[in-house]
Amino acid sequence: MSFFRRLVSSPTGALGMALLGVIAATALLAPWLSPGDPLRIAGPALLPPFTDPALPFGTDRLGRDVLAGLLHGARTSLIVGLAAAAAAVLIGSIVGTVAGFAGRLVDEALMRVVDAFQIVPGFLLALAFVSVAGGSLGTVILAIALSAWAQPARLVRAEVLSIRERDYVAAARVIGMHPLEIAFKEILPNALPPVLALAAVIVAAAILTEAALSFLGLGDPNVVTWGSMISEGRNVLRAAPFLSVIPGIGLVAAVLGVYLVSEAAGEALGRGGRP
Amino acid sequence: MRRALTLVRRRAISAIPVLLIVVVATFLMLEAAPGDAVDAYLLSAGGGDAALAAGLRAQYGLDQSLLSRLILYITALGRLDLGWSVAFERPVLALIAERLPTTLMLMGSATALSFGLGSLLGVVAGSRPGSFRDRALSIGALTLYAIPGFWLGLVLVLAFSVSLRWLPIAGIETIASGKHGLARAVDIARHLALPVAALGFIYLALFLRVMRSAMAEIWRQDFVLAARAKGLTRHRIVWRHVARAALLPLVTVLGLQSAGMLGGSVVIESVFAIPGFGRLAQEAVAGRDAPLLIGIILTSAVLVILVNLAVDLVYAVLDPRIGASEARG
Numbered sequence: 333m334s335f336f337r338r339l340v341s342s343p344t345g346a347l348g349m350a351l352l353g354v355i356a357a358t359a360l361l362a363p364w365l366s367p368g369d370p371l372r373i374a375g376p377a378l379l380p381p382f383t384d385p386a387l388p389f390g391t392d393r394l395g396r397d398v399l400a401g402l403l404h405g406a407r408t409s410l411i412v413g414l415a416a417a418a419a420a421v422l423i424g425s426i427v428g429t430v431a432g433f434a435g436r437l438v439d440e441a442l443m444r445v446v447d448a449f450q451i452v453p454g455f456l457l458a459l460a461f462v463s464v465a466g467g468s469l470g471t472v473i474l475a476i477a478l479s480a481w482a483q484p485a486r487l488v489r490a491e492v493l494s495i496r497e498r499d500y501v502a503a504a505r506v507i508g509m510h511p512l513e514i515a516f517k518e519i520l521p522n523a524l525p526p527v528l529a530l531a532a533v534i535v536a537a538a539i540l541t542e543a544a545l546s547f548l549g550l551g552d553p554n555v556v557t558w559g560s561m562i563s564e565g566r567n568v569l570r571a572a573p574f575l576s577v578i579p580g581i582g583l584v585a586a587v588l589g590v591y592l593v594s595e596a597a598g599e600a601l602g603r604g605g606r607p
Numbered sequence: 608m609r610r611a612l613t614l615v616r617r618r619a620i621s622a623i624p625v626l627l628i629v630v631v632a633t634f635l636m637l638e639a640a641p642g643d644a645v646d647a648y649l650l651s652a653g654g655g656d657a658a659l660a661a662g663l664r665a666q667y668g669l670d671q672s673l674l675s676r677l678i679l680y681i682t683a684l685g686r687l688d689l690g691w692s693v694a695f696e697r698p699v700l701a702l703i704a705e706r707l708p709t710t711l712m713l714m715g716s717a718t719a720l721s722f723g724l725g726s727l728l729g730v731v732a733g734s735r736p737g738s739f740r741d742r743a744l745s746i747g748a749l750t751l752y753a754i755p756g757f758w759l760g761l762v763l764v765l766a767f768s769v770s771l772r773w774l775p776i777a778g779i780e781t782i783a784s785g786k787h788g789l790a791r792a793v794d795i796a797r798h799l800a801l802p803v804a805a806l807g808f809i810y811l812a813l814f815l816r817v818m819r820s821a822m823a824e825i826w827r828q829d830f831v832l833a834a835r836a837k838g839l840t841r842h843r844i845v846w847r848h849v850a851r852a853a854l855l856p857l858v859t860v861l862g863l864q865s866a867g868m869l870g871g872s873v874v875i876e877s878v879f880a881i882p883g884f885g886r887l888a889q890e891a892v893a894g895r896d897a898p899l900l901i902g903i904i905l906t907s908a909v910l911v912i913l914v915n916l917a918v919d920l921v922y923a924v925l926d927p928r929i930g931a932s933e934a935r936g
Contacts, residue, residue, distance in 0.1 A: 344746070448628035451911045452904055455870025456888055460633070460900055463892040464640040540755050544874045547757050548889060562758055566878075573765050580758035587753035595749070 338600040339593070345600065348592025355586050359407040370400035370556045381574050392564055392575050402582055405558040409539050409586055412473055416538035419477035421484050421531050425520060428488025433496060433515040443489070446482045454479030458541055462550045469552045472545060476538045484527050484534070491523030529601075532594030536587045543583055558583050611920055618919070622912050629908045630684065630901070634677055637897040645669060647895035648693060667693065680901075689902040694894030699902040702887065707906070709779060710876070710884035714868050716799060717807035718861070725811040726857055729818025733853065734845045736823040745819060752812035756871050760805035760878040767801060774800055777880035802879045806871055810864050817860050821853035855925060862918035866911045 339345040358365070374387060374397040381390040381398070389398035431442040449457070461475035495501065496519060504514045545551050546559030553560075558579035565575025645663045649655045664670045668679070683690065689699035732744040768776040775781070780795045825831065826849060834844045873885035880886075884903070891899040 444624050445628055447625045448632065448908075451625065451866065451908045451915075452629055452633075453866040453870035453907050453911070455867075455873060456904055456907055459873065459888060459892055460636065460904060463895075463900075464636055536753070543755050544757060547755075547874060548877060550892070559755075562761065566761060569761065569765065570769055573769075576758070576761050577765075580755065580762070583755050583758065584750070584753050587755075588750055591749050591753055 335600055339596050342596050342599060344592045345596025348589050348594075348596055351585050351589030352593055355406050355582075355589060356410065358403050359410045362403040362407050366397070366400040366403050368400075370404040371396060371554075374400065378568065378572050380572070381578075389578055390572075390574060392561070392572075393568055398561075398575065398578060401556045401561050402558075402579060404556045405561060405579060406582060406586070408469070408555050408557045409542065409583070412469065412476065412542040413535045413539040413586075413590075415473045416476035416480065416542070417531050417534040419473060420480040420534055420538075421527060423477060423481040424484030424486075425488050425524070425527065427481070428485040429492055429515050429520050429523070431485070432489040432492030433511070433519065439489075442485075446485050449479075449482040450486075454537075455541060455544065458545060459548070459550065462545055467545075467550050467552050469555055472542055472551055475545070476541050479541070480534050480537065484530055487527055487530060488520070488523050491526065492519050495519050495522050529594065529598060532590055532597070536590040536594075539583065539587055539590070610923055614919060614923060615916065618912070618916050626905070626908060626912075627681075630681060630905060631677065633901045633904050634680065637900060638673060640895070640897070645693075667691070684905075689905070690898035692891075692896055692899040692902075694890065694896040694899065699899050702899065703884065703902055703906050706882065706884045706887045709881060710869075710872050713799060713802055713806065713872060713876070713881065713883060714865075716803040717810065717868065718864075720803060720807035721810035721814055722857070722861065725814025726818045726854070728811075729815040729853075729857075730822070730845065730850045732815065733819040733822025733826075733849070734841075736819075736826060741819065744815065748812035748815045748819075751808055752816075754809060756805055756809055757874040757878050759808060760802065760875055763801045763805055764878075774798075777878075779881050779883075798879075798881075802875050802881060805878070806868065806875050809871070810868060813860060813864060814857060818850075818853055818857055821856045822849050825849050825852050855922070858918055858921055858925065862915040865914040866907075869907050869910065 340349055362370075373395040375384065375391050375395050377391060377393055377395040379387055379391040379395075382388065383390070387397055387399065389402065391397060392401075427442055427446070431439045431446075434442075457479040458472075458475040461478055462471055465471040465475070492515075501514060501518055504518050509518070542551065542557065543559035543562070546557040547563045549560070549563060551557050551560055561579040562576045565572065565577075565579075569576060645660055645667065648663065649660060661670070668676065671679075680690065687700065689703070691697075692699045692702055695702055728744055728748075732741045732748075735741060764776055767774045775798050777798075779798050780786075780791065781798075784791075784794060786794050831844060831848060834848050839848075869885070872883065873888050875881075876883045876885040877889055884906075888900070888903045890896075891903055
């Protein structure tokens with residue numbers, strides 16, 4: 333059975349793939365499903381949901397379409413989650429490979445830096461970085477990557493330390509490959525699988541961190557995010573609770589989808605070796 | 608006891624370079640920001656001329672070079688002087704000392720809730736791995752873990768404060784209530800109930816899952832088979848043998864989640880308007896208060912180190928193998 337079929341055959345994997353599939357499709361198709369700027373005024377303010385067929389989820393305080401925000405917000409969440417996780421894994425892989433391969437002094441120095449990044453709460457670090465660099469989508473991605481690269485770095489280093497003693501690395505050394513070439517061509521690719529499993533968890537955490545930053549008003553003001561929608565709805569929590577509740581459900585669905593798929597993938601891989 | 612002392616000494620020594628990196632990195636990061644505290648002050652004061660700005664900069668030492676300010680800051684740190692908060696016009700250390708107890712109370716209660724309830728439910732799930740009960744609890748925990756803390760807080764407010772009117776919406780205690788002693792404690796507890804739940808429920812899922820998977824692992828070990836062969840009841844095997852052995856990894860998670868919870872408290876304190884340490888971080892960002900922000904980041908790093916040290920000490924007590932080699936070396 334192929335990996336994908338094993339993944340979908342478990343109930344958790346199927347549910348996760350369904351959730352992620354819907355959200356990914358929404359994110360990709362948002363400009364067509366709801367054309368135009370999602371931040372424009374679309375109708376009367378504070379229209380309750382399920383009253384106007386043109387605005388099924390109602391409108392917020394400024395008369396903006398909640399459904400449009402929800403669709404475009406999926407886009408932001410996924411972009412930030414994937415880009416931040418990719419950047420974190422990239423930085424972590426480079427630092428981890430260099431630390432594991434370069435030997436004592438460099439290793440010691442790099443690992444103290446990793447320690448420093450791990451003892452500062454990631455969210456505080458991201459908060460400080462965004463406050464310095466300003467709230468744009470790029471800086472938010474960078475801030476989240478900065479708060480998340482330490483864990484993959486540690487993992488890659490541990491993998492590299494165990495792989496560098498293998499015979500094929502010795503063989504590469506004997507045929508005269510450059511140490512950097514050995515590190516990044518021979519060792520890193522073999523150290524990656526456990527890191528990719530961690531990457532799923534980083535995606536989920538990145539989506540949650542982005543939402544929290546936007547909720548505090550530190551995200552990109554020109555982009556719709558689920559976090560900023562919740563924050564905006566909070567001002568009218570009593571009169572229009574749906575404004576805060578609806579985007580939150582989107583967040584839970586996206587993060588849960590990532591968790592379910594990563595768990596099912598782990599199970600499918602674990603079973604893969606056995607008959 | 609000697610083992611513990613050696614552990615503490617070793618950790619303290621290894622913490623110093625790491626904390627130094629934190630200080631330098633944070634300092635440089637905040638230096639890169641456009642504008643400084645004087646700009647922010649002038650903005651809030653409604654403007655001022657260049658001479659006033661230069662005077663203020665000289666007064667706060669902002670006109671000196673980067674390196675000399677960094678060295679000045681680090682030497683002051685040696686005297687436990689964290690500098691002067693421009694936004695609050697008070698010493699940073701005093702501000703942090705004033706705000707920290709509230710957050711420690713919040714985090715302590717949330718940890719107790721998540722550890723207690725999470726490990727208990729983890730035992731329920733892990734007592735029969737693969738059963739329906741286990742599957743349901745595991746999926747439930749995963750869902751809980753996917754919920755953003757601030758949103759959970761808002762939903763709890765909607766349910767228990769707006770609809771049911773059981774609990775207060777925000778704050779740490781009723782303002783000018785004149786309550787003392789027990790009445791005041793009850794008042795604070797009522798205010799803290801929802802924030803603690805919002806912060807704790809998410810980590811409850813973490814403890815549940817770690818407990819459950821540790822137990823699933825332990826069921827396969829020989830000593831469990833031996834306990835079964837002796838004819839012990841299932842109840843006794845679950846509680847006295849499997850769950851007890853699974854507590855050790857749970858203690859590790861206790862240390863690992865402290866940094867996450869400290870970060871989470873920033874958002875939760877903002878949702879519930881609790882004047883704590885996390886809220887202070889947000890206020891420092893809003894006020895462009897670099898000395899305060901460095902102080903906050905440094906304090907949280909020290910806090911995380913202390914929590915992890917405490918966890919290691921507990922670990923050394925629970926498992927005599929840990930730290931034995933460190934003590935010898």
